[in-house]
Amino acid sequence: MRLAFILSEIGSGLRRNLSMVVSVILVTFVSLTFVGAAGMLQMQINQMKGYWYDKVQVAIFLCSDGSTAPSCASGPVTPEQQQGLNALLESPSVAQYINDFQFESRDEAYKHFKDQFSNSPIVDSVTPDQLPASFRINMKDPQKYQIISETFSSQPGVETVIDQRQLLERLFSVMNGASLVAVGIAGVMIVCAILLIATTIRLSAFSRRRETGIMRLVGASKTVIQLPFILEGVIAAVIGAALASGTLWAVAQFFLGDYMSRQYPDTAFISSGQTLILAPALLILGGSLAGISSLLTLRRYLRV
Amino acid sequence: MPCRVLRAMIRFENVTKVYDQKARPALDSINLEIDRGEFAFLVGASGSGKSTFLRLVLKEDRATSGAVYVAGQNVARISSWRVPRLRRGIGVVFQDFRLLPQKNVFANVAFAMQVIGKSRSVIRDTVPEVLKTVGLEGKEHRMPHELSGGEQQRVAIARAVVNRPGILLADEPTGNLDPTTSMGIMGVLDKINQNGTTVVMATHDDDIVNEMRKRVVELKNGVVIRDEARALYTSMIPVVGQSRRLKDASGRETPDGGLPGTGAEGEVQR
CATH class of the missing domain: 3.30.70.3040 (Alpha-Beta Plaits)
Known part of the structure; x- marks a missing residue:
């Protein structure tokens, strides 16, 4: 019963706040794509190093x-x-x-x-x-x-x-530079995502303050009051993370796998399967960022 | 001592509440006991401390000093994660009803049970019963905007008592209603009180207080100036209490010479 109630609360929250939820999804999608791109560059470097690189010169x-x-x-x-x-x-x-x-x-x-x-x-x-x-x-x-x-x-x-x-080191330094740029952009985007999630949750809490006020008065527990808001942010962020993982997979599959490996057959590229290693990391990162920022926001804006 | 605490549903021991260090306390060393099953009116001008009293019972605020006991428990000792349990034992009704506009009557009342995890079958059984108690049979599927003010307040009362709290706090429940409708609401509150629920009602409505002839606790500037059983809105003993007329006069006598009607310091405080 309580679970069904919480789920229906999440549903109504997401519907009421649709445009904000979509923007949270997009911002987490872009930021986590950059995080994933940095990860992919590092994986590509490892791939190119091959068996001997770290052992001999x-x-x-x-x-x-x-x-x-x-x-x-x-x-x-x-x-x-x-x-x-x-x-x-x-x-x-x-x-x-x-x-x-x-x-x-x-x-x-x-x-x-x-x-x-x-x-x-x-x-x-x-x-x-x-x-x-x-x-x-x-x-x-x-x-x-x-x-x-x-x-x-x-x-x-x-x-x-x-x-x-010597042959590879110059290339690797370029790729490492690119990773740093990607991480930098990802950092800025993640800050955006956190602020946007906080704003969204704040709006959501504000638009439902009547409900939460009543919930508080009739003695609903903190979990029942706060969980729908937190999950709202987490669900949006996880959808964004899933989109980011899908994008990275598509880049590996179609750009690296189909196009680049034909252009440069003597270079070892990572496979699309390898990028899926990044997916759980991105999902956890997105979900926990959203969870923590929602929790901190609620602590300030939703009295329990 | 423990016996006294247990008999009293609400007990204030030397309770002082200060919101602003520079202003006078909202409640000043209040000692008060309200017994199980009692019906008490809390009267006094705006800013006299009625709402603060109710907030302290609900642990919405902490007393600055002194102890508040609810059902024998010192609320200051209740950890924050157990406050919901305290509030489940207390129903609250407001002047502005506070119904959820997008839910119908049944859903508004059921909401109070859903959020504390009651099962669907219990809700299906209990809600119609409570709606019958407040006189709203057959109006389960009406939306709040389709109801009169009195009916909306009945829904709010049904929601407040559906979880069978030991205490019902009513903060000017008839403030938005005409006299006839108000009497109907009082009938509902009286019925709930007859069923064993302790009712504390803060009000300005002298007709109602005079009609009901219940215990009256009068607050002024955070101090209890009168506590009488089966009393009237204005005191029958002029020396101890103060009549309404006298209060108005004292309002005009305040140093800042406030206009009539602004004599209540509480308005400034908010």
């Missing part, structure tokens, strides 16, 4: 069947050449610059590739023998990349030496 790719580099003219790397490179990495002249190194075989390379590009159409057209084996090196000082490069580029069986971090 320098990769020494070994010659494979398909290598076209002049240093690989004599064909794919032989086990002896590989042994020699391993020995060289362990020799004191090189070892003083590196923390440690790992060997990535072709099969491992294929596995890591599949993980990183799982959302990309090119994953199906790549086979293990197209991917070179490599030594992955974790530098003591990433600035000393030049020394490793000079030492190993001329070694037999080495196709190329790449400082992977």
Whole structure:
């Protein structure tokens, strides 16, 4: 009975205050979309970092069947050449610059590739023998990349030496900047949303002050009096959060998934499924923001 | 002592209420007891402290000093989350009815039961019964604007007593009604009182007070100046109390020389 009563109160509150409720939905929608966009950018950065980014800085790719580099003219790397490179990495002249190194075989390379590009159409057209084996090196000082490069580029069986971090770091700093901008806009919008929710709840409480006055006099509990107002704000905010989650999903699905991954097939993009991880966070964030701001407003404007 | 407290439905012990430090207290060391089942009129000019008295009973305000007991409980000791329970034991009726305009008669009365979680079947049984008590049989589906003032006040009374409170507080319930209608309302209040509910009614209506011949507590400037059983609106003992005429005269005697009709300090206070 009481639940049915509270629900009907919420319904009438939402109907009476429709334009304000719609504006709360839109403002939470926009603000949470920006929050989610910042989250998506960070997820995209992680996706692009792949398996090795945080573990190593320098990769020494070994010659494979398909290598076209002049240093690989004599064909794919032989086990002896590989042994020699391993020995060289362990020799004191090189070892003083590196923390440690790992060997990535072709099969491992294929596995890591599949993980990183799982959302990309090119994953199906790549086979293990197209991917070179490599030594992955974790530098003591990433600035000393030049020394490793000079030492190993001329070694037999080495196709190329790449400082992977340098390639990605500039891009990542752009993306991190974009995340910060998104977070900044989201912050302003969230302040707007909180103020708007507070105003809406205040109006709602004012327009129903006759009812709440009577409820108070006949001894309705604080919960029964306040809950409809709080839930009114929470429902509006949760609808906004759901719209924001849907928008992020659509961006990942149609913009990144269909358009961008075709334009840039060699870049790993996040999948639309991954963005759904953000949805519960956005719903909880939206709901709790609305709940707290309604509660604080009611404390001031609705005597119980 | 506990026995006395229990017999008294409402008991004020040295209660003082100060709204504004600079002004005189709204209630000044009031000692008063209203027994279970009693019917008491609270009379006095505007600003004499009648409404403050009712607000203190409802714990809408806290007494500045002294203790207010309702049904044996010191209201100052009731925690805020249990105030609703206190208020369930007290029905309130106002001069301006305070009905919900978009709900019909039945729904207005049922509202008081819904918000405290009474089941639908209990509401269906109780509401018609209460409407019968206040003389509104067959008008369940009327909207408030379709009713006369007297009928609207009957709905408000029905709403106040539908949860069977031990106390009914009425703040000038006949203030907006003509004399004949007022007498009808008094009949309803009397009937509710006969059923065992303690009724405290603040009023300016001398005809009603004179007709009913119930206990009269007269307040002036926050002090009880008269407390008589089966009394009239104006005192029959001129030395102790003051007649209405005398009060008017004293109003004109105030230092700021207020115009007739503005003699009540309470108007200024609000």
